[in-house]
Amino acid sequence: MKIESLDLPDDVIRFYLDSGIEELYPPQAEAIEKGLIEGNNLLAAIPTASGKTLLAELAMLKAISKGGKALYIVPLRALASEKFDRFRSFSSVSVKPGENRGLRVGISTGDFESRDEWLGSNDIIVATSEKTDSLLRNETSWMQEITTIVVDEVHLLDSANRGPTLEVTLTKLMKLNPNCQIIALSATVGNAYEVADWLKAKLVLSEWRPTSLREGVYYGGNINFHGSQKLIDPRTNDDAVNILLDTLEEGGQCLVFESSRKNSVSFAKRAGAKVSETLDKLTRNALDELVEQIIENGETEAANELAKCVRNGTAFHHAGLNSAHRRIVEDGFRSNKIKVISSTPTLAAGLNLPARRVIIRSYRRYDPNYGMQPIPVLDYKQMAGRAGRPHLDPYGESVLIAKSYDEMAGLFDNYIDSDAEDIWSKLGSENALRTHILSTIVNGFATTRDGLLEFIEATFFAHQNDTWGIMDVVDECLDFLRDNKMLEGDEALLPTALGRLVSTLYIDPLSGAYMVDGLKKIKNPTTIGLLHLICKTPDMRQLYLRSNESEIINDIVMAHSDEFVEIPPRSKEMEYEWFLAEVKTALLLQDWVDEKPLDPITEKFNVGEGDVHAFADIAEWLMHSMSRLAGLIAPEMSTDVSNQTALLEKRIHYGASPELIELVSIRGIGRVRARKLYDNGIKTTDSIKEAGLERVSELIGPKTALKLFNEIGLHLDIRSEEPGKVNSQTMSSL
Ligand code: ADP
Incomplete structure (x- = not known):
């Protein structure tokens, strides 16, 4: 199906043709046939990189061309930024009826107790599910103007931490805007039809991928695929390093998934010695630049550790890294300077970082209750699915590692040839329900116990389970809220001022x-x-x-x-x-x-x-x-x-300590520099002015000093002869 044949504004068609997209991928074409552009609800359960985002874009752009507004819900802040950057490329696309301007895109991930009313002027708003929930609780007015909702990674309904919020938020949105189009994007899960049914959505279910994926298990010196084998040269006594070196030789990159942070760091270190031997001069220089950035953006020993790895062309990636380091590693990998990232599974959960080969070094993970446990098939598929960069790699390969023939056979049975599990609502517990019951009452979605039951009937939980059991839990939650003076009344449920505040603060x-x-x-x-x-x-x-x-x-x-x-x-x-x-x-x-x-x-x-x-x-x-x-x-x-x-x-x-608060409140001054100023007698905004640019530059460096003076309203006109050196004579105070 050609992009040109779609019932979309010319500007949209041109945008895609200019970016080289002419033909829809098969699952996208199926979505069109199922009424994506006519406003039908749709659940696309298809592998990563098979064009889910584009599919959502088509629905959003069509809706906006008819005067609508779209909300794009993601599970993680990092993903929100990624999508925001992508949608900003529509700033040249003009589809809004009667308005000659490009699309406006906003992002909302910040404070929970705010309405972010200013975001309402945007055509697309990207938000995390928690932030969406908090915007609903704060009764943000533009929420009612939303005509298209995209829910990314909807299979996270199954997550004990985040699932209930996503589920209740979607239920509220469906009640608030019953005519809204919902586009849900999901990994391939066992019971996608059940989620689709709940959302009254047409289902697009497909295993199609733009780059073919070969899933194998390494054992006995070979990667064993169904029907073929690939011999791996035993250059070192570490199997994963050998597989990595083989990938590099073929011109590819690797993602290595480890079970813990410690292991991901140690793999990056271990592999570094060998990977560095394969680097050319150009790559080495590029890596040296990354190393500088890492050191500049880090205060801890971990920065040195990461820098050492990156100098060798390897990196580790986990939630313990600061956000600047994470970004440097991701960008360095995307631009093919860093050859391998070893990571905890966080990376598989969403970021768009495909690689030729994915090595899953451990398929077991630590569970605080049960010790080391095999990971779910869904997690395996998410990791394996990262293999193969569309348009760049001829194919992708994922490799599990086995120590015995039996283990290999088990891995084929339990992962490669298995379908992902069904997903289950996690709303049924008191801990999950308490907060959502309060907000449902505060926001008027239910005002009586019967009303609450009706609301719960509309959730995914009720879609999968009988609700008689859950009403006991609901009653326990209501008792708790009454006992703690957040709620009053038996028949009519009335939130108190405390209840309202707790709900808008977004705390349990x-x-x-x-x-x-x-x-x-x-x-x-x-x-x-x-x-x-x-x-x-x-x-x-x-x-x-x-x-x-x-x-x-x-x-x-x-x-x-x-x-x-x-x-x-x-x-x-x-x-x-x-x-x-x-x-x-x-x-x-x-x-x-x-x-x-x-x-x-x-x-x-x-x-x-x-x-x-x-x-x-x-x-x-x-x-x-x-x-x-x-x-x-x-x-x-x-x-x-x-x-x-x-x-x-x-x-x-x-x-920072109390005495530093005035200084650190000035934008651009962190606690370390503020302390330096303070200890040298510069303790307030006024004393910065008194000290003058030269003195402040001596203490915190000329660049930051300049920024600081601009920030406090002294605009500077610098014409220094030596770059980097500022001359206070050239300062003109406004
Ligand atoms: P997903 O969201 O499923 O991971 P994306 O929508 O981000 O996948 O698509 C992955 C890549 O494929 C992107 O670079 C996107 O531009 C490209 N892509 C999507 N659809 C098409 C298409 N029909 N033709 C060519 N490239 C496409």
Whole structure:
């Protein structure tokens, strides 16, 4: 089917023809035949790189040409940026009726307690599912104008963490805009028809791929495929390294999936020695540039470790990396400078980073409850599906590694020849339901218990299960909300001011209840006590407590015992251990706000730089929430902690002590440079002006100094003879 034959505005057709897309891929053509452009709901369950995004684009562009607006929901922030960048290329496409302008695209991933009304002027808005949920809770007005919803990675309905939010958000959106077109994009899962049925969508189910995929298992010196073998030269005693070298020899790149971060780092290091021997001069120079960028963007030993690997043409990639490093690694791989990335499975979950060969070094993963467990077929397919770059590789290959013939046979049976599992709603538990029941009531989607039942009947959970069982859980949630004064009434369910606030803050009501209780009880509010209060909530990610840490943390608790709201008795062992883990998490945050450098923090807590930022992000949101709750319940508190929580929120944001807040609040000044200025007597905006550009340049470097002066309203006109050196004589103050 030709792009030109589609009922789309000329500008759209031209856009695609100019980008070299003339013919639709078979699954895309099937989607058109099933009414994609006429506005039918559609679920496309097809492999990665088979053109799902383009399919969604066609529906969105058609809708916009008829005056509509599209919302594109993704599971991860990184994916939101990727899609946002892609859709920005429509800025030259003019399809809006009566308006002679290109398409406007917005992205919404930030603060939870905001409406982002300003985004409403866009034609396409990209948002994570959590952010979409929070926009609905905050009753953002443009939500009602949405005519097309795209849900990327809809199979994540099955995820215990994120599935319930996605499910409830979709249910709300369908209630809010019943005539909205829904395009759901999914990996191939066992029961795609069931999801399609729930969404009242036509199903496009296909295994078609633009680049063929050969799935094999390495055993006995060969990669064994169905019906063929590929001999691998045993150059080293590491099978995966040998497979990698073979790929490079064929001109390809490799993605290696490991079961843990530690293994992904050690593979990148190990492979580096051999890969570096294969690099030409040009690539070496290009890699040296990447190394510089990595060092510039890193404060920790991990940056040096990564730099060492990248110099050799290898890299590791996991959630412990900071976001700049992740981007450098991804871009370096896309531009074929980095030859191999060894990664935890995070990379398979969404980023568009295909490679000629994918090596799955471990098909087992650690589960805290059950130890090492084989991964689901769906995860295997997601990883294997990364093999083969469309238009660049003649084919893609995925390789599992077996140690025995029997293991190989098992891998063929259980993965290569198996279909992905069915997906199941995870909405049925109290933990999943509590928050969504509150928001459903607050936003008026249900105002009585019967109304709630009706709402639940519309979820994917009810589509798959009888609902009689779930009403017990719903009643437990309602009791909890009433007991904690978030809800009133038996017949009519009325949210209280507290309930409304908890819902818009986007925190679990259990977190809200802990915070309110703690704020009322706290007598001696200190940094560690307040940090612990947020670390106790189910919304906080928890650090793992090692057995040899219990005593050290216990000593800290004893030394500060009057600062914690409540300490469980030591006799309740499990509870006490859990408490110590919460304190450990609070101690990490305390180091962060006390300006401890990242390197010792990462070492002490055995985490990556990216983790510290992730902890700080969640903590900032929770401290903000606690600050807002403190404002609401002020009369009931024995001590006014509002100022303290508000200051702590800022300190968590910047990772800085109170005295630095004025300086770090100036854009472009991080905590390290701010500290340098402060320790040299430059403590306020006024004192920056007094000190002058020359002095400030000496302390924090000329480039940053210039930015800083511009930021505080002193616009500079620099005509320095030597590049990089600024001359205060040329400064003109406005
Ligand atoms: P998915 O979202 O399924 O991973 P994408 O839509 O991102 O896949 O498509 C993968 C690549 O294939 C993109 O570079 C896209 O431009 C290209 N592509 C998609 N459809 C076509 C087509 N019909 N013809 C040629 N290239 C296409």
